[in-house]
Amino acid sequence: MMNVNETYQKFADYYDAYAGAFDKDLAFYTSLCRPDEKILEVGCGTGRVLQRFLNDGFQITGVDISDEMLAVAKQKLASFCHSGNLVILHHNFFEHPLPEVYDRVLVTWFTFNYILETPENFLKNLVASMDSQAMLAMDVFYPRTFTNPNVNDVWTTRQLTYHGRVITVQDKRTVSGDMEERIQIYRENGKETHIHTRRKYYPPHILKQLLECAGLMEIMFSEQYESNAFKPTLEEHEIVEHFVVNAKKP
Template structure:
């Protein structure tokens, strides 16, 4: 995916994940024979699980993100099993006890067809009794209306690139309420005068809880739980993450 190739050099510096997210996936992976991470990126989740001694494989659609992952692993003396692949139609040897799709990555499947294809592909790679786990944001209408097509405040803190220059990142989300898509423009600004260094756009779908449950069923699943946090909290507030555990 070209957009993540464009942002790969900065990704680890500003995309830090969510509180409790890494610990959640490490707990799930503990004791599993084989784990697969879909959309593993630069290895924020995959590498700690690998260091825990788990047999984990990763796929991602961005070659540059995978190159960064491999460099980080090599520096720590590891040789990761990662593949350049599309989550909608990948084919790997063997099946997995656990498949994870962290940090809204499933939402890169923009159409219902792509979402079902991704879920079916994951299901084919799961062992009987295996678990598919993912976390995604809840589409909160009030938030979307308030922030639509507005440049949001810089993420804090600003980060320093490899040349020692301060970089600030601003977001500008534009919501398509009819087609349930959000197009987020990332602005990378440099120096005191905030000179634009780069601009990258990403597209995400947004999906509500009952839609997810229908997608799970259409993909062939019959058992799932949707929580409101990484500690099994009940989903009661639109500010919560939806944390899904789907069993084969």
């Protein structure tokens, strides 16, 4: 697994500016859950998804392995922490399960793709943190260069504005086999921050095998953020940007 702590120590200051406006998945996640369920988000980052659940009246627990990202989430969502509707934990599923079990587990926005090796260890501890009959949903990325080879190994530039900040981002993705290498350069007020990440693509059939080996069943796929769009198989030619896998613990 990549050195996530070092990467997100740098990225935490820019994450909300870069990803905060993305909301296509939020209504989808809440539609999968009931307010009476114990809900867990894995890879909660700075709280983008947590915020939606809390605003809609849910109680939820968020975990991440980046102290810096969690510090931002705790600051943004302090009132929900104080009310007891939100629990934020630093936790690494490669090491052990959580002490409590949950009814619905969400592994959001490509968190699973940052697992570069031994995903079986991660899934074993994740499933051990699920109650009987609990459901798991994971959002998995599909490399952009698979559908548009012209963007492979090409620099792009865009400008972000966020709460009065103006940030210029240069971005380059290079895909080789099932691995994506990405370099981002953030520039703000003369400061330059380089962030290097690696993500692994897991095709639907491989992911299904991993989930079955972890003890999950009723595995379904959707290439859309729609709770009624799940189906038992998904061909790669159907995928555009991502897919979601849903599975049940017996």
